[in-house]
Amino acid sequence: MKATEIERKAFDKSLDSILELFNNLEEDVPIIHFGDDVIENIEHAKEKYGADMVNQKINTIVREMLSWLDLEEADSDSEEEETTDNDS
Template sequence: MKATEIERKRFDKSLDEIIDLFNNIETDEPVIQFSDKVLVNIERAKRKYGDEMVNDKINTVVHEMLSWLDLDDVDESENK
């Protein structure tokens, strides 16, 4: 690919910005650390019943389980 000196400089600057963005990406930590066995079964269930149904079922179970806990006094502004 041929480029003028101006195009080359623009490309270099853009590439530097992309590299900088990539280097500053925060790691996405899962909210829940499922065991390998559970992850395998989730994937199997999704293949059989579909993503939406399995996601809905898991959310329903977790929502119910969390309703058993007293969370009213938790300050959501605190650091994790």
Template sequence: MKLSDVEKQALSDAIDKMNEGLDAFIGLYNESEEDKQLIVYDDDVTEIIQKAINRYGEDKIAKKINSIIREVLSLLASDEVDEGV
């Protein structure tokens, strides 16, 4: 294939940009972590949560669930202190 100097430069610039993009993707891949689900809900609980999200919105339900879990786990933490753990 014959190219003029201008075409060669444009092709070279395009290759450089592709390499930069590929480097960015490689960086993101190398920094990525596996997304592990902390809690596996029973099917009926998942259905209840989905109904609540549909009715009240994801943000409101997420806040409620987080506050409930925070409260339960704070009780567990105070039990461990009482037991000397």
């Protein structure tokens, strides 16, 4: 590919921008770490029933399970710990 000096500099600048973006990517950390057996069963369920239905069912179950927890109190406890840590 032939390029003028101006085109080469523009390409270098663009490439540097892409590399900088790549280097600044954050690692994608899963919210929940499922066991291998659970992942395998989810994959089989998605094949049999479809991804949308399985995702909906899993979300319904997790939503219900989380409703059993007093999450507002947990937020207050975390804020109090942060305040205590900051006061030290």
